[in-house]
Amino acid sequence: MPSTDRRHDIDALRALAFALLILYHVGMYYVAAWPWHLKSAHPASWLQWPMLALNIWRMDLVFLLSGVAFALLARRAPPLRLLGRRAWRLLVPLVFGMWVVVAWQAYAEAVTRGAVAPGPGAFVLRYWAMGPWPEGAFSGSAFGITWNHLWYLPYLFAYTAAMCLLLPLWRHPAGQRLRAACCALRGWWMLLLPALPLAAYGLLLAPRFPATHDLLHDGYLHPLYFTVFAYGFLLGTDAGAWAELMRLRRRALVLALVALAAYMAARSLAPDWSEARQALRALYAWSALAAILGFGHRWLNRPWPWLAWANESVYPWYVLHQTLIVATAFMLAPLHLGPAAEPLLLLAATLLGCWLLTDGLIRRVPWLRPLFGLKFRRPATATPAPVRPAAEPIPR
Template sequence: MTPATPIHQPNRRHDIDALRALAFLFVILYHVAMYYVADWPWHLKSPHAAEWLQWPMRVLNLWRMDLVFLISGVSLGFLARHQGTWGLLRSRGARLMLPLVFGMLVIVPYQAYAQGVANGLVAPGFGAFLLRYLSMAQPWPARAFDGAEFGITWNHLWYLPYLFVYTALVALTLPLWTSGAGQWVRRRFNGLRGWALLLLPVLPLVAWALLLAPHFPPTHNLVGDFYLHSIYFTVFLYGYWMGVDTGIWQALERLRRVSLMLAVAAIGAFIALRIGAEGSAPRWLLVALRNAYMWLAMAAILGHGHRYLNRPWPWLRWANESVYPWYVLHQTLIIVAVVWLAPLSLGPVLEPALILAATIGGCWLLTDGLVRRVRWLRPMFGLKLRRAAAQRQLASPDSLPPEPGWRSPSRRA
């Protein structure tokens, strides 16, 4: 394993921008599918729920949020070249926490209301619900909606506080990462090549899963979510270390076909053991296969992205400024579409197609017609003010979410 010499990439990493945007298309598809997948809890559930959706959803779910956090780490690696600890905390805090607060107060409440009404624990009438929700004066019935025990919820926006905490941890320890020891760790990771690059990053993930997963099931409530923190923060660090290094991206590109074949083999073996062994397969083997698949899938996506997407696509500029508002808006629009369309009994084909179309159309209309045009709304959706946006000259992808870093909702099933 030869340490890599960091060589700065060109000013803009178009592949990271493109992957962030494409990841959010997956997020919308995933959350529409959550309404239809049988036996998986979600805010609302369709009478057309199908069991066959479970395995395709698992195959996607095993790496989708991990990739989002890795891309967010890559973006932080670029940003940290030009900002110190307090600059990172100030800029990331504003772009993550302001949309979180705005989203919890304005965007998310309808999701909680629709779920509460569907559960028969909230009286119809959104205005009355919203007044009670915002006042947080009265406790909600148990399990009225996700997060009812706290009186207020962030639902799909959970990614934002998680990303802020990870960013703050790196920013506050920035002297450590820029020290000789920190640079040594970065060089050793970026110096991985061949089989070492495909296998060694899996080992910490397997260790976290074996040690923490049985004791700390996923909650997305930030506090006590130690298993998910261990996985997400680890891949976030991987991205931060990879950042501007040229060698490791070239290695991922060279290995893209191998990593894809190995990812297919790993998930195939995982599914075969889960289905065929009927619960008798050793837990450590399932954990190893699941986490190997997760890393190999990300390696294949990053390698193919670096090979085929690292160019200034005409749609990228629009996508870069649209992806964050789409992330904030999409799940509420899905719920609105479900509430409107479900009573029409359109069936398991036309209904999801219309829900998806309404969600994408609503995101486009609200983002391009309102959010991007109204000055005071822009920071509420993570966008810079127009003057600052026009003057900036980014040295790297400035991600947040996707989850890029934008991201998205719920993890492993």
């Protein structure tokens, strides 16, 4: 096991989770019968099944990893200082992304719906003035401006703020005992008990509170995402819990596959079994997360050569990717490409655009870096190498 405090597996899983998010959002353009900002002329019904299997845990994983990262950061910083740092890291890219990056998604969507005339300059000026817009012009047009896929940032900041307020309680002896009891779960208890709150939310809250991503009216998603964020925080620095997840990784994977098969069967063959479906969904979500964490801890906790680049690229790629997907799809649609060429070109253009903008521009321009969640870094200046005295020995 690496001796450094750096959790390479968490860094790697974070990068892979956001890479999966790019594939998922490309799939949203093609999956049949699922609403999205734009839809391709080549819908695919078969995509519903893999997309559904991924959708159940994809954001849970992102929030869980964010909870682990918060636990690692909280070891070194007082709560208020930590909250200030997270506000700068999360809210500055959110504001910039809403006003500059996401505007082009809204433009493509509004033109496609026939709500506005083509002309990006006039649209952006109107967008910065926050409308007004025709009803349903684009997702979020009722608010005048939208954050679209950047909803993760205000949600994460809200959970971070809540956890900062709770840190004194967690550090109290009673909180430490509760945390130790949670991390002491072993065997099947670790694979089953954490799924119970998720099942309860699905049974009691999901039917009443559809997902909105507007921060104020998400009565189901907030308990769900804050719970998995708290799971990540509890697991954060407990070596015993991580060792157990690694030991249980194969068992968790089998349980996840069985729960997924049962969930899909119940969804197709017994649509009235809503309670059973929610329980199976929660069991599948948690067992899949446990398997991912266990396999990740076993195989990814090492300093991979690509990891330093990925760590600094993942945030700008997250901010940029959906706008590039929507804008590219908007430009490709009039070309009437086929169902194979179009998605391949869309994915390639998205990846290339993220790479060029991030490595060629964002990481190199100091004032752009904080706008995409990166630390401010002054340009490197060349300094002459010190001249060694002739008598100084050369280090070997």
